[in-house]
Amino acid sequence: MSAAHGDEELGIAAGEASAGTRPVAGARGPDLGDPLVECLLRLGDDRLILGHRLSEWCGHGPILEEDIALSNLALDLIGQAASLLRLAGEVEGRGRDEDALAYFRDGVQFRNCLLVEQPNGDFGVTMVRQFLFDAHSVLVWEALAAGGHPGLAAVAGKALKEDKYHLRHSSEWVVRLGDGTAESHARVQRALDDLWRFTGELFRRDAVDEAVAAHGIALDAAAIRPRWDAIVDDVLARATLVRPADAGMRHGGRTGRHTEHLGHLLATMQIVARSHPGAAW
Amino acid sequence: MLTQDDALRIVGTVPDPEVPVISVVELGIVRDVTVAPDGGVAVTITPTYSGCPAMREIERDITAALTAAGAPRVELRTVLAPAWTTDWIGPEAREKLRRYGIAPPGKAEPAGLITLMRARTPVPCPWCGSRDTELRSEFGSTACKAIHVCRSCRQPFDEFKAF
Numbered sequence: 001m002s003a004a005h006g007d008e009e010l011g012i013a014a015g016e017a018s019a020g021t022r023p024v025a026g027a028r029g030p031d032l033g034d035p036l037v038e039c040l041l042r043l044g045d046d047r048l049i050l051g052h053r054l055s056e057w058c059g060h061g062p063i064l065e066e067d068i069a070l071s072n073l074a075l076d077l078i079g080q081a082a083s084l085l086r087l088a089g090e091v092e093g094r095g096r097d098e099d100a101l102a103y104f105r106d107g108v109q110f111r112n113c114l115l116v117e118q119p120n121g122d123f124g125v126t127m128v129r130q131f132l133f134d135a136h137s138v139l140v141w142e143a144l145a146a147g148g149h150p151g152l153a154a155v156a157g158k159a160l161k162e163d164k165y166h167l168r169h170s171s172e173w174v175v176r177l178g179d180g181t182a183e184s185h186a187r188v189q190r191a192l193d194d195l196w197r198f199t200g201e202l203f204r205r206d207a208v209d210e211a212v213a214a215h216g217i218a219l220d221a222a223a224i225r226p227r228w229d230a231i232v233d234d235v236l237a238r239a240t241l242v243r244p245a246d247a248g249m250r251h252g253g254r255t256g257r258h259t260e261h262l263g264h265l266l267a268t269m270q271i272v273a274r275s276h277p278g279a280a281w
Numbered sequence: 282m283l284t285q286d287d288a289l290r291i292v293g294t295v296p297d298p299e300v301p302v303i304s305v306v307e308l309g310i311v312r313d314v315t316v317a318p319d320g321g322v323a324v325t326i327t328p329t330y331s332g333c334p335a336m337r338e339i340e341r342d343i344t345a346a347l348t349a350a351g352a353p354r355v356e357l358r359t360v361l362a363p364a365w366t367t368d369w370i371g372p373e374a375r376e377k378l379r380r381y382g383i384a385p386p387g388k389a390e391p392a393g394l395i396t397l398m399r400a401r402t403p404v405p406c407p408w409c410g411s412r413d414t415e416l417r418s419e420f421g422s423t424a425c426k427a428i429h430v431c432r433s434c435r436q437p438f439d440e441f442k443a444f
Binding site: 051065066068069071072073074075076077078079080082083138150153154155157158159161162164165167168169171172175231234235238 | 328330331332333334360361362363364365366390395397398417418419420421422424428442444
């Protein structure tokens with residue numbers, strides 16, 4: 001694979017990325033703030049956006065049990081997001097609570113990874129996306145639960161228990177579908193091939209990750225990667241699925257450069273809160 | 282003015298809205314009840330699951346029960362650590378669950394990561410006691426329950442899942 005097909009920042013043409021003469025923090029430029037706030041927003045937004053995606057299945061699940069399961073997963077993730085965004089708002093100190101952060105930020109201010117905003121597709125796509133995320137999430141929570149930031153460690157200790165159930169569920173479905181019929185196998189292999197390019201972003205480190213180490217938050221992507229690989233390889237082997245090559249990895253979500261899907265999701269998620277500010281029910 | 286014991290007893294009368302056969306104290310989510318010199322009561326609770334939609338209702342119910350008992354002021358605090366575990370549900374409450382038709386939780390998994398694709402021990406049917414049961418889904422009508430079905434008496438049942 002040539003360098004041109006290596007890591008590509010979404011939405012930035014080759015010449016635009018290094019436009020040093022123009023102000024970088026323009027209307028669409030990254031507006032990275034306090035690293036601890038950024039770190040909490042990344043963790044919270046991943047779960048808020050994935051939780052919202054899963055909630056789109058409510059009433060549309062392939063079977064009743066899965067409809068309920070997907071809604072349960074969505075509830076856990078949105079609950080985790082509420083805790084994380086509340087913490088982010090407290091650290092930020094500008095009076096924004098979890099609702100203000102969820103409903104009154106625009107797409108470029110969201111810090112979720114690109115994987116979680118990808119559309120649900122069929123049930124196989126949803127389960128592959130969930131599995132790739134869950135396998136990473138349990139490792140992140142495990143590290144943060146043992147970390148030196150008490151508020152975040154408390155959220156992590158709780159979320160770890162929840163995400164273990166999620167991972168068991170999603171991994172079993174990946175095996176069931178991959179090692180199922182010719183049709184289900186072909187569909188989940190295609191889902192894996194399509195979504196794989198969003199997995200590299202999970203392991204990227206930047207200045208935010210370096211800076212939060214001062215707060216006792218040590219997310220060592222290099223240590224998490226081999227363990228994620230082991231989980232993924234084990235499950236894919238059982239599912240008779242072929243692991244795609246690490247090529248053409250996409251990233252940008254952590255600095256607010258998203259795929260086109262996020263805007264549509266936010267439009268649905270935010271419209272009630274924005275149409276009726278302060279409404280309570 | 283309410284004493285410490287009064288306050289704890291009153292909180293202990295508040296049922297879990299989703300599993301009304303046990304109280305919020307028996308569920309293990311009430312971590313502390315303190316009466317201030319002026320009679321105000323501070324109750325510390327911990328959520329079962331991060332997204333449990335019953336938490337708000339539980340807060341309202343606790344506040345209402347204490348207010349009705351004469352507390353001039355009720356303050357609800359939420360803590361996340363230590364994380365709630367079903368191991369905090371005592372033997373009496375487990376028996377109440379079983380009689381209500383919900384299989385009580387087994388021992389919670391130790392900390393640390395999980396074994397994927399593990400073989401599960403069948404959960405005894407709360408209706409007929411048979412161990413010939415089958416897990417239908419680890420996610421049931423509420424976050425804390427799984428769905429099983431008994432092959433002996435043909436009844437579906439909920440399990441309060443170990444957490």
